[in-house]
Amino acid sequence: xxxxxxxxxxxxxxxxxxxxxxxxxxxxxxxxxxxxxxxxxxxxxxxxxxxxxxxxxxxxxxxxxxxxxxxxxxxxxxxxxxxxxxxxxxxxxxxxxxxxxxxxxxxxxxxxxxxxxxxxxxxxxxxxxxxxxxxxxxxxxxxxxxxxxxxxxxxxxxxxxxxxxxxxxxxxxxxxxxxxxxxxxxxxxxxxxxxxxxxxxxx
Numbered sequence: 651x652x653x654x655x656x657x658x659x660x661x662x663x664x665x666x667x668x669x670x671x672x673x674x675x676x677x678x679x680x681x682x683x684x685x686x687x688x689x690x691x692x693x694x695x696x697x698x699x700x701x702x703x704x705x706x707x708x709x710x711x712x713x714x715x716x717x718x719x720x721x722x723x724x725x726x727x728x729x730x731x732x733x734x735x736x737x738x739x740x741x742x743x744x745x746x747x748x749x750x751x752x753x754x755x756x757x758x759x760x761x762x763x764x765x766x767x768x769x770x771x772x773x774x775x776x777x778x779x780x781x782x783x784x785x786x787x788x789x790x791x792x793x794x795x796x797x798x799x800x801x802x803x804x805x806x807x808x809x810x811x812x813x814x815x816x817x818x819x820x821x822x823x824x825x826x827x828x829x830x831x832x833x834x835x836x837x838x839x840x841x842x843x844x845x846x847x848x849x850x851x852x853x
Contacts, residue, residue, distance in 0.1 A: 657759050664755075667724035675793060676800040683796060689720045692785075692792045699788070702825045705780055711770070712781045718767050719774045719785065722751035780822075787826045790819045791833055798836045802844045811851045813837035 668686040675683040693716050700709055726747035756768040773782050794816060797809060814834060820826035841848050 654759075654761060654763075657761075658763075661755065661758055664724045664758075665721060668720065671723055671727065675796045676804040677796070678799040678801075680801065685720050685723050688792060688796070689717060691796075692716050692788050695788045695792055696784070699784075699825065699829065703784065704823050704825055707784060708781055712785055714766075715770045715774045715781060715785045716788070718770050719789070721755065721767075722748040722771065725751040725754070783822050784826070787819045787823070787830075790816055791826075791830060794833050794837060798833065798840055802840060810841055810846060810848075813841065814848075814852045 665686075668689065669684055671685045672682045673685055673688055675688070677683055693713055696709070696712050696716055700707055700712075726744070752768055752771045756764040758764065759767070773779055774785050775782075777783055777786050794813060797805060797813070814837075816830050816834065817827075820830045838848050841851070
């Protein structure tokens, strides 16, 4: 047991890196966001949205999946979605780096817990179960919420269009579709107030 606790402590220390691994998102006070902060709020969203989901969800599994998913970024780093959208080489390298990281995490724990985290990470990636689909949707929606809260000057041009590309992530659940509509409406208003023609972005 003592060895297991030592390994758990080592993984917790790895998780500390997420406190200073930065994302391409900015807070409403002008500070850049860390991966840990993003993960925390996705977890909060899961807790709050659960009662309204159209299907029964395993909340413990959902939260575990959300918490473990970004842990690989402690080693692999955070690569924004827009960097992989049109660059297959970057996307392949991202996948490779993250798989190496989750394998190291499994090896680090070296027990049933390590195997559980490994399987949860892959379940999220495959997006086939209901919990995985919810986790993925909330991950994407939180990113847009954070963009909406940040100053428009921090947005890249590609992120203007990405504000209206979330449908594919929520189409499986009408509650998440409605939530997406509320978040998208906020983005639409923010862009319009900045003088940006959003009708062209929705094509």
